[in-house]
Amino acid sequence: xxxxxxxxxxxxxxxxxxxxxxxxxxxxxxxxxxxxxxxxxxxxxxxxxxxxxxxxxxxxxxxxxxxxxxxxxxxxxxxxxxxxxxxxxxxxxxxxxxxxxxxxxxxxxxxxxxxxxxxxxxxxxxxxxxxxxxxxxxxxxxxxxxxxxxxxxxxxxxxxxxxxxxxxxxxxxxxxxxxxxxxxxxxxxxxxxxxxxxxxxxxxxxxxxxxxxxxxxxxxxxxxxxxxxxxxxxxxxxxxxxxxxxxxxxxxxxxxxxxxxxxxxxxxxxxxxxxxxxxxxxxxxxxxxxxxxxxxxxxxxxxxxxxxxxxxxxxxxxxxxxxxxxxx
Numbered sequence: 001x002x003x004x005x006x007x008x009x010x011x012x013x014x015x016x017x018x019x020x021x022x023x024x025x026x027x028x029x030x031x032x033x034x035x036x037x038x039x040x041x042x043x044x045x046x047x048x049x050x051x052x053x054x055x056x057x058x059x060x061x062x063x064x065x066x067x068x069x070x071x072x073x074x075x076x077x078x079x080x081x082x083x084x085x086x087x088x089x090x091x092x093x094x095x096x097x098x099x100x101x102x103x104x105x106x107x108x109x110x111x112x113x114x115x116x117x118x119x120x121x122x123x124x125x126x127x128x129x130x131x132x133x134x135x136x137x138x139x140x141x142x143x144x145x146x147x148x149x150x151x152x153x154x155x156x157x158x159x160x161x162x163x164x165x166x167x168x169x170x171x172x173x174x175x176x177x178x179x180x181x182x183x184x185x186x187x188x189x190x191x192x193x194x195x196x197x198x199x200x201x202x203x204x205x206x207x208x209x210x211x212x213x214x215x216x217x218x219x220x221x222x223x224x225x226x227x228x229x230x231x232x233x234x235x236x237x238x239x240x241x242x243x244x245x246x247x248x249x250x251x252x253x254x255x256x257x258x259x260x261x262x263x264x265x266x267x268x269x270x271x272x273x274x275x276x277x278x279x280x281x282x283x284x285x286x287x288x289x290x291x292x293x294x295x296x297x298x299x300x301x302x303x304x305x306x307x308x309x310x311x312x313x314x315x316x317x318x319x320x321x322x323x324x325x326x327x328x
Contacts, residue, residue, distance in 0.1 A: 096120030196239035209237035236273035
């Protein structure tokens with residue numbers, strides 16, 4: 001198969017009038033009758049995107065609406081790992097091609113809604129875009145024999161074959177695509193919770209908290225904190241110590257399952273000290289036993305067989321008072 005392709009390209013290049021360029025690519029362009037995607041050069045030749053981000057952007061743009069384009073779905077399709085794919089998606093998101101937002105469905109479940117825009121600048125100016133669905137021909141069309149293009153451009157082109165009516169792709173009407181509103185890039189973010197602080201930052205708490213923070217790099221080499229970071233994070237660790245958290249518990253909470261690579265160690269430590277803060281230990285009043293009401297069972301009277309409440313079988317009050325009434 002490789003030999004046949006080489007011979008066809010050799011014959012096509014030999015028919016070009018004039019000398020070929022000494023270097024650079026020479027395009028052999030054959031029109032696509034179906035199964036194609038229009039990609040702008042602003043994406044294909046982007047100067048700030050990596051080659052992985054450009055490739056993933058082209059791949060996502062070629063997929064129909066509703067396709068899974070998460071990190072794990074792309075990692076199962078391509079040889080790049082999840083870390084490299086996640087970085088490429090962040091690049092596309094930073095340049096406006098991709099938008100990922102968390103939305104709540106009618107049944108209460110939270111899902112990630114991914115929107116891909118083929119022209120970010122035009123979409124932001126217009127405000128509304130339509131979700132594209134690539135046209136897919138129902139049957140494959142054999143490639144025609146390449147012909148020689150005009151001498152002005154070193155391109156070997158071939159006229160598009162006239163497909164039969166049965167093989168012509170059916171265009172999808174634009175009205176069938178619901179409009180998708182591009183989310184605002186300046187939406188207000190929820191306020192972050194402040195770093196917890198103890199009721200009283202004693203010298204003992206400050207010394208212990210500083211030692212724990214400075215020694216984190218001995219348990220996780222990525223968590224190298226500066227002196228200013230340690231001084232700023234001391235109140236958070238002191239709040240944990242005030243709530244009787246053991247130093248080993250604090251180290252485990254701050255060093256377990258770190259993101260790789262951690263770009264901002266101080267922000268990671270601050271976030272975990274804030275969101276993982278344990279509640280105070282319960283006191284003696286909270287641990288007091290619950291008082292239960294004593295329920296006296298029902299007994300059948302040995303004399304009149306009536307029911308009465310007593311801790312042991314015997315006679316009811318009426319039978320016990322009957323000898324007294326008789327004597328009177």
